[in-house]
Amino acid sequence: MSNPFGTVPAEAILEGRATDAYFERTRDTLEHAGKNPHVVAEVTADQFPTGSFEVFTGVADVATLFEGRDVDIDALPDGQLFDGGPVLRIEGPYLEFAELETSLLGFLSQPSGFATAALEARLAAPESIVLSFGARHVHPSIAATVERAALLAGLDGFSHVAAGEILDREAGGTMPHALMFCFGEGNQADAWTAFDEAVPEETPRIALTDTFWDEKSESLLAAETLGEDLDGVRIDTTSSRRGDFRHIIREVRWELDARGHEDVDIFCSGGLVPESIRNLHDVADGFGVGSHITGADSVDFSLDIVEISEGSDDPSSSRTQSGDEGEPVSKRGKLSGVKEAYRTSDGGHHVALADREGPDEGEALLEPLVRDGEIVREFDLEAATERCLADAEAVEFGSKADAE
Template sequence: MTDRKYDLLTAEDIDEGRATAAYFLRTEEILEDVGADPEVVAELSAPEGWNLIAGLEDLARLLEGVPVDVCAPPEGAPISGGPVLRIEGPYRAFGRYESSILGFLAHASGIASAAWRVRAAAGDRTVLSFGTRRQHPALGAMIERSALVGGADGIGNVGGGETIGVEAGGTMPHALAIVLGSSEAAWSAFDDALGPDVPRVMLCDTFDDEAEEVRRALGTLGEALEGVRLDTTGSRRGDMRAIVEDVRWELRRHDSEDVDVLVSGGIDVPAIERLRDVADGFGVGGAIADADPIDFSLNVVEVDGDARTKRGVKPGAKTVYREDYEDTVVERDETAPGRELLEPLLEGGEIVRSFDLDDARERARAAIEPLSDRGVFDRER
């Protein structure tokens, strides 16, 4: 036991390789005892099916200073099966980090991939990441960054945003109206207290029918009202499309069709597909933040130049060439049509790549149309 306030591993724990399975440290001890430290090639393999890769900056910082070479796709690149990471170096230099390597990439890639599917469904509608409260608070920055890589337009977690250099936003909770006693009091207090840089998007479903609260919000804020958020709980929602259409009707009646309608609360891909022609944007929580990690596996495939691995894995160092989103896996010294997907990330433990969030986001978005044409985002009905 330690005297730590929370059940958290620190950056020091991770950097020193203690965030690992015990058998990796025992393996290290055994290899040291027998005087073995072979040069190996290890590959991270992805399951079949298209996903995004994310978490590479954390991985690079973990292995910075470790005498290894690492190749990987650029962040935000779609991946589908085959090797998506190659590590070369003395086994004892990086073996203890296997758990952290997998964790950094699997969790971030899972969230980015979920956000990518949400973005594909939403088209040009606004997508906001609202789900960090469903996860451990220490993960806020990773979740929000991964959501942005996948296609979210904005985030809600303040600390997470500060960590990654992106300003968080939001509207108001039901608690504000409940504490102040009425929605009108909450809307007025919001408008009076916050500066003009904060969008006037008001929650309109705390006490009464959504269309009725929207009518009253218009009466309270007038032309200052920029948007309304509908967050009706699933237990009493009914037909959410009909609710949004009622709100739209009310906005038209009051010559306020330019007021945006944002829908949140249990929003997932099917809900977005049903509402995207009537809603201007979506606040998405669990459908992004609760995403399953990608089931990556890391395997040694070559030892001191000898192609050697476990059953069920192809031995030898490999690479991937991509042409029009058709991937070909070949031995590392071979070539195939297209460009090589695995690019240098670290050389001799030195990071040789920059990490630009906007570039990663653009890379992920640019892949949606061509992969949509291939049916990648089609759901089983």
């Protein structure tokens, strides 16, 4: 069976069959009428800047989607933050990309949501280790999408093995509760010892210490069992049993230190959100974040034609330049005309018509992505991460929402 899990194959996406049915109806209608106008279309979430920033990513997949198509595309750089206006612009004959709209928006919307949520977690504990543990909450086919978004937002690592193979990064993680159950209550020391003996030397010795007894007792037993080989303990206490989780972590820290185990780190996981991370970041050394990232709302991107060229029904007609011959158009509630997004030195995000002068000291953000069907941009995850974190600082990401 070639596709046992019922996922849409890559060839269907590239061929435009991963689309909404009404785009097929549109193609049939336009071809019947002999129409194929030259258009400029823009992808936006909000028309005007809102002050509530989100992370833009997924653009590498968009470039792959449009490779070989007779279009020009400009887009924000991977990892750029935005709060309104265009994030991507397409110019070309409409039938070159009509049926790709559904996949295009999907490639941008969900990864951008993941990355935005991951950035919230990252900035909740800037000096701590923060790992992505959420792949189990999404379809396995998009696990690498989740983990890449997490890395782009500055997280230190992730747990999914196959995603690591795709991203050329080593997946991390130590032991689940299932391992502890297999050894049984009272045999926790045997489980940790067997783990220490079995796994490669470079694997951190992080003992899970909340399975059968209270967190303090198991943490002290792990320290006694593994001694100097113990790198840390992980506390994954379910929310129904936590009470004051901060107090539990402080108590474990106190008792470890009192017995000379100051070098043993404490890692927390299990339903963590930015608020709880901020509450714990001064008493814990690291965090595993899952559902906050994978449960993030997708960014509500839409694609709209904003300019259409008169007399360009012939698909062989030459490409017009944005703003030279096109007529601005828009549906009600959207803004017509080709637009540009700018970042100013004070971190402001501005939107203006592309053929008008931008704001003083404004840097235009849309950059070439595809020209005549050829990808003209290289993608570097580390550079995107640097851009994301720097831009988050520039725009004071999250500060306005926190203030509200």
